[in-house]
Amino acid sequence: MSLEGIHVDVHADAAALPPCPDAPLPSDCCGSGCSPCVHDLYQKDLEDWKQLCRNLRDGSVICDSFSNDTIGSARHIFPHKYTAFQLISIEKITTDSYLYSFKIDNNGSLNLKVGQHIISQLIRDDGKPISRQYTPVSEMDAVGRFEVIIKLYENGRMSQLIKKWKVGDMILWRGPFGTFSYSRNTCKRIILVGAGTGIAPLYQVIRFVLSDGDDETQMNLMYASRSFSEIILRNELLDLTNYWNFFMCHYLSNESNRLGKKYRENVEFRKITKDDVKNEIQKSCLVGTKLLICGTKSFNKDMINCSRDLDLLESQVFTF
Ligand SMILES: Cc1cc2nc3c(=O)[nH]c(=O)nc-3n(C[C@H](O)[C@H](O)[C@H](O)COP(=O)(O)OP(=O)(O)OC[C@H]3O[C@@H](n4cnc5c(N)ncnc54)[C@H](O)[C@@H]3O)c2cc1C
Numbered sequence: 001m002s003l004e005g006i007h008v009d010v011h012a013d014a015a016a017l018p019p020c021p022d023a024p025l026p027s028d029c030c031g032s033g034c035s036p037c038v039h040d041l042y043q044k045d046l047e048d049w050k051q052l053c054r055n056l057r058d059g060s061v062i063c064d065s066f067s068n069d070t071i072g073s074a075r076h077i078f079p080h081k082y083t084a085f086q087l088i089s090i091e092k093i094t095t096d097s098y099l100y101s102f103k104i105d106n107n108g109s110l111n112l113k114v115g116q117h118i119i120s121q122l123i124r125d126d127g128k129p130i131s132r133q134y135t136p137v138s139e140m141d142a143v144g145r146f147e148v149i150i151k152l153y154e155n156g157r158m159s160q161l162i163k164k165w166k167v168g169d170m171i172l173w174r175g176p177f178g179t180f181s182y183s184r185n186t187c188k189r190i191i192l193v194g195a196g197t198g199i200a201p202l203y204q205v206i207r208f209v210l211s212d213g214d215d216e217t218q219m220n221l222m223y224a225s226r227s228f229s230e231i232i233l234r235n236e237l238l239d240l241t242n243y244w245n246f247f248m249c250h251y252l253s254n255e256s257n258r259l260g261k262k263y264r265e266n267v268e269f270r271k272i273t274k275d276d277v278k279n280e281i282q283k284s285c286l287v288g289t290k291l292l293i294c295g296t297k298s299f300n301k302d303m304i305n306c307s308r309d310l311d312l313l314e315s316q317v318f319t320f
Pocket residue numbers: 034036041117132133134135136148149150151152153155156157158159160197200295296320
């Protein structure tokens with residue numbers, strides 16, 4: 001197989017390379033000009049995958065295993081077809097975000113890899129399908145259930161349908177998707193910069209690193225929310241600061257209550273600036289640093305520009 005920019009010998013490399021991302025189904029695109037559209041995300045996944053293959057080839061990245069097999073356990077979710085999962089609970093966690101829990105039959109697991117997301121498809125009132133991506137926040141190997149945190153937008157097309165979900169409903173999901181890969185101790189420090197629901201994949205990475213006692217990577221999270229009441233996973237993140245290698249600062253752009261800070265919480269009452277990120281990156285040796293980004297389109301663009309100003313290599317930066 002020959003891909004633009006890289007040559008892949010399927011027979012020689014099948015075990016050594018990560019699996020190629022799956023293309024969206026025709027029904028995944030709702031045709032309403034979403035940004036990003038599922039096709040944009042597929043193109044990005046494909047580019048990330050090609051870059052990862054190049055990095056593996058030139059030795060700038062190493063990884064333990066890319067096998068997507070779920071050896072010893074049956075698959076419960078598939079990239080190419082939708083499976084219905086029963087919604088078992090709904091919990092309001094911020095002013096406009098909810099934690100939705102789904103049952104996985106037979107005590108099964110989604111067997112996600114760190115940073116991966118899944119796609120839900122719903123049917124609009126006009127009978128057309130609509131699908132959107134969501135990143136589970138449950139443990140990647142959680143059994144019997146998985147959880148997603150979804151922010152509901154006033155005018156969001158998927159949000160309007162999700163608002164109608166009731167416990168007991170069967171909801172269609174497929175996946176997993178996403179090309180992020182990580183191996184322990186391959187960098188000294190990870191700086192994670194996120195906004196709003198962008199915390200979901202970053203939270204996965206943070207827990208993944210912290211759950212490995214042999215991983216000595218230091219992590220610094222810079223997390224933007226509007227106010228205290230809109231911080232997603234606030235208590236969970238605070239608990240993680242008990243680990244020696246996890247540090248966090250909240251940036252609140254619209255909070256008047258300066259006394260709402262919890263013990264051990266670092267809070268700045270303003271937006272994250274490019275200089276904040278640059279200063280954080282420059283606190284340690286650039287070579288051993290990785291930057292992970294997940295926020296809105298414009299937020300991501302600003303953060304990527306920071307990394308360019310500091311001459312970070314493409315392989316040091318990942319945008320979810
Ligand atoms: C890989 C990936 C993983 C994701 N994981 C999650 C997740 O775990 N939880 C979650 O809640 N969302 C997540 N999203 C976003 C999600 O897929 C939808 O885009 C979001 O739910 C809005 O869909 P909608 O149809 O309701 O809004 P749309 O109809 O698509 O948009 C309507 C309006 O809502 C606003 N809006 C929509 N999306 C955003 C946004 N991300 N930031 C700011 N304003 C926005 C805009 O004003 C927009 O004009 C993820 C997206 C991607 C690409």
